[in-house]
Amino acid sequence: MSEIITVNLKIWRQEGPEKSGYFENYTQKITTEASFLEMIDLLNEDLNNQGLEPISIESDCREGICGTCGVMINGQAHGPRKATTTCQLHMREFSDGDEIVIEPFRAISFPVIRDLVVDRSPFDQIIESGGYISVNTGAASDANLIPVPKEAADQAFDAAACIGCGACVAACPNSAAQLFTSAKLAHMASLPQGQPERWKRTEMMVGTMEEFFGSCTNHGECHEACPKEINLDFIAFMNRDYMKAKVKNRALSGQR
Amino acid sequence: METKNKAVLDSRVPKGSLEDKWENHKFSMNLVNPNNKRKFDVIVVGTGLAGASAAASLGELGYKVKAFTFHDSPRRAHSIAAQGGINAAKNYKNDGDSVYRLFYDTIKGGDYRSREANVHRLAEVSTNIIDQATAQGVPFAREYGGLLDNRSFGGAQVSRTFYARGQTGQQLLLGAYSAMMRQVAAGSVELHTRAELLDVVTKDGQACGIVTRDLLSGEVIPHSAHAVVLATGGYGNVYFLSTNAMMSNVTAAWRAHRRGAFFANPCYTQIHPTCIPASDDFQSKLTLMSESLRNDGRIWVPEAFDDSRPAHEIPENERDYYLENRYPAFGNLVPRDVASRNAKNVVDQGHGVGPLKNGVYLDFSAAVERDGQDAISAKYGNLFDMYESITGENPYEVPMRIYPAIHYTMGGVWVDYNLMTTIPGLYAIGEANFSDHGANRLGASALMQGLADGYFVLPYTIGDGLADQLGNPAVSTDDPVFTNAVSAIEDETAKWLSINGTRSVDYFHRELGRLVWDHIGMSRNKEGLEKAVSEIRALKEEFYSDVRVLGSADTLNLSLEKAGRVSDFFELAELMAHDALEREESCGGHFREEHQTPEGEAQRDDDNFAHVAAWEWNGKDSLQTRHVEKLDFENVTLTQRSYK
Numbered sequence: 001m002s003e004i005i006t007v008n009l010k011i012w013r014q015e016g017p018e019k020s021g022y023f024e025n026y027t028q029k030i031t032t033e034a035s036f037l038e039m040i041d042l043l044n045e046d047l048n049n050q051g052l053e054p055i056s057i058e059s060d061c062r063e064g065i066c067g068t069c070g071v072m073i074n075g076q077a078h079g080p081r082k083a084t085t086t087c088q089l090h091m092r093e094f095s096d097g098d099e100i101v102i103e104p105f106r107a108i109s110f111p112v113i114r115d116l117v118v119d120r121s122p123f124d125q126i127i128e129s130g131g132y133i134s135v136n137t138g139a140a141s142d143a144n145l146i147p148v149p150k151e152a153a154d155q156a157f158d159a160a161a162c163i164g165c166g167a168c169v170a171a172c173p174n175s176a177a178q179l180f181t182s183a184k185l186a187h188m189a190s191l192p193q194g195q196p197e198r199w200k201r202t203e204m205m206v207g208t209m210e211e212f213f214g215s216c217t218n219h220g221e222c223h224e225a226c227p228k229e230i231n232l233d234f235i236a237f238m239n240r241d242y243m244k245a246k247v248k249n250r251a252l253s254g255q256r
Numbered sequence: 257m258e259t260k261n262k263a264v265l266d267s268r269v270p271k272g273s274l275e276d277k278w279e280n281h282k283f284s285m286n287l288v289n290p291n292n293k294r295k296f297d298v299i300v301v302g303t304g305l306a307g308a309s310a311a312a313s314l315g316e317l318g319y320k321v322k323a324f325t326f327h328d329s330p331r332r333a334h335s336i337a338a339q340g341g342i343n344a345a346k347n348y349k350n351d352g353d354s355v356y357r358l359f360y361d362t363i364k365g366g367d368y369r370s371r372e373a374n375v376h377r378l379a380e381v382s383t384n385i386i387d388q389a390t391a392q393g394v395p396f397a398r399e400y401g402g403l404l405d406n407r408s409f410g411g412a413q414v415s416r417t418f419y420a421r422g423q424t425g426q427q428l429l430l431g432a433y434s435a436m437m438r439q440v441a442a443g444s445v446e447l448h449t450r451a452e453l454l455d456v457v458t459k460d461g462q463a464c465g466i467v468t469r470d471l472l473s474g475e476v477i478p479h480s481a482h483a484v485v486l487a488t489g490g491y492g493n494v495y496f497l498s499t500n501a502m503m504s505n506v507t508a509a510w511r512a513h514r515r516g517a518f519f520a521n522p523c524y525t526q527i528h529p530t531c532i533p534a535s536d537d538f539q540s541k542l543t544l545m546s547e548s549l550r551n552d553g554r555i556w557v558p559e560a561f562d563d564s565r566p567a568h569e570i571p572e573n574e575r576d577y578y579l580e581n582r583y584p585a586f587g588n589l590v591p592r593d594v595a596s597r598n599a600k601n602v603v604d605q606g607h608g609v610g611p612l613k614n615g616v617y618l619d620f621s622a623a624v625e626r627d628g629q630d631a632i633s634a635k636y637g638n639l640f641d642m643y644e645s646i647t648g649e650n651p652y653e654v655p656m657r658i659y660p661a662i663h664y665t666m667g668g669v670w671v672d673y674n675l676m677t678t679i680p681g682l683y684a685i686g687e688a689n690f691s692d693h694g695a696n697r698l699g700a701s702a703l704m705q706g707l708a709d710g711y712f713v714l715p716y717t718i719g720d721g722l723a724d725q726l727g728n729p730a731v732s733t734d735d736p737v738f739t740n741a742v743s744a745i746e747d748e749t750a751k752w753l754s755i756n757g758t759r760s761v762d763y764f765h766r767e768l769g770r771l772v773w774d775h776i777g778m779s780r781n782k783e784g785l786e787k788a789v790s791e792i793r794a795l796k797e798e799f800y801s802d803v804r805v806l807g808s809a810d811t812l813n814l815s816l817e818k819a820g821r822v823s824d825f826f827e828l829a830e831l832m833a834h835d836a837l838e839r840e841e842s843c844g845g846h847f848r849e850e851h852q853t854p855e856g857e858a859q860r861d862d863d864n865f866a867h868v869a870a871w872e873w874n875g876k877d878s879l880q881t882r883h884v885e886k887l888d889f890e891n892v893t894l895t896q897r898s899y900k
Binding site: 033034037048049052053054083123129138142147153157160163 | 329336396438535
């Protein structure tokens, strides 16, 4: 049942990308029925009433699917609860008197815009470099023309469940984006529709990923932080495909 | 209020039999040849299902597209949160589905308040959407033989809903998003993120561009084009508490309205029957549980009043399965408006469950017993997990608690058969327009309509309007129509920061939402609606004099963004009340207490209200003019909807 608790917040404030940031302390009373972001909403309302600028923090759907929200809570991306986005976290995870440290996602490729808001646009650039199946509108054949084994469709879905929140990068000691990139690659490579461009797509997306992000050293922190529990095996899958792609792309272009 | 019936609203529905209209129209429309397409700039605002699919398709055709989203990435649009599925008349189940049946179900489900020709076209192209999405790699659910699986949904007696677990919207959006990103890579779509539309610009009555605010730098920027497409979603957030995302808003559609685009049927709002009830006073949004749950869950309340026993202690003979009892043919699968009103009735009568007595049970125990927990988990696993993470209760063990919440808005910018608004060159697609769902939308039809508009309708019809403009350059952004619009927006932004009152933007939004929910919610009456008009006005005055927006205009400033959106909600809310007052009948999501059958069902008045009401803006302090587009039904017979 619900109770009222008081939490001590230590929140990162930073006026802009070029400004230096600092921690500010706040105390907030809250019912355990509230969500974590509703707790911040209340704090912001109080700050606004006192004439102090509210804390910038992003969220949108508040049901764990859009990938907009995401902060480090006590050092963990999206906080302590497994398979949960920041917006789905509820205050019943915390106890009276707890200290909660809230920081933006930490990664060099995700520069801070303001307070807890970061720029994750490199993800879009990875998709732009090949995260699609090239089929113009109107060019598709009947959907049941190509049967897809249920197992393949299920695996494709498991990979496609990624919400692009960036927790994997924030949790990684190297700020690597292997989990994000491999999820998109595995989604498409699991399906017959994804085969024609499979090798080119793999090279392009991995190449773009490496322009922005660090290297993977198999810590597995990304999977631990992932709100959709994207499987680490997809990274192995991507690495295997990348190696094959190096050979196949040469062969496909006639250079054996 | 003045009602005008002059023929200002030309729906431009093509001649011919229902089945031939779209085919004939495609043939008779003007075409733009492939080499000329690159001479046209098209702006698409919004990158949800409708916007992303339109931008991708227009880019593939060769138009020069500029796509705008106010999110950090196009993939965040709220289409992503649609759970249950997408309808299509594929008849893969061999259960008698057809284009005509999907058309008929949609017209009937919409309580005979939509245009026949538009709905038939929607049903026709529905099958192409499934083909397109599958080819893009959307991982729809499949059977063991490898072919696509279907399930049934409210308001239909066939299984025509395609789905990807409980994340169909996400998967379809990622499909449309990746198709659009492919065009970004190809250079045919120029993507602008974190850019919010704050004005639509017209010259000599023709749309010629937009003005946006860069949400990071605060810069107000003009963009010109030969055509502008609004794909900016619905206005459900006027209720503050809704299943919409926090940032969903009416601003783009409303600013177009203020520039001359008529706004149609604003009182048609949909209440979704299966949401998680609010748990406290400062709840920020409501979460929807997919309607597909009604396939396997049984809805009931205790027969006794104010029964506080836990669900499992209430014996079978003391439970009221009120939907199954009242509507034996459709049972738990009655359309959304019927399910919602019945839930409100039983809760109002004192049968509500849960700590705040504000819900009804959705019980899976029979399904778990019949099919096993694994089968239920395979179908709904993520929904059950989501429910548990929000409420802390395990729905495999205790029944879910649900209650209706605002979910979708059928009203929107008026468009003709070409999806063009009353401003030539300005189009509206997806939830932002009013077109296809009448007074009530069937489940799994929003995704269908958004993608139909974006992939298969707009890319054809936009050419019809552009063909006439060949040789005309886009209006320069140095033209006074742009520079004036830019300075007006800069002034507006400065005004919010200068008020320096005592209350936050959120405070006013929450209070407005309460008014709208109380008086223009699940059921409405004359007295309440009149009260709403005066109270909304009073609160609006207070908002303009007492809101406090801190910070500056040249950085990311979330309260500043929201101030503009909430001010548009105020104007919209008042129009919703007027629209609901004028529509002296009950239909679909619009339930006027004065107009009900003896059994408490919605009572339409087809003689006087078989029409679309489209409102014309007359300036800030003037009443709007109500125009009427008569709906002609040549193919279906209007009947009292019955799901018994």
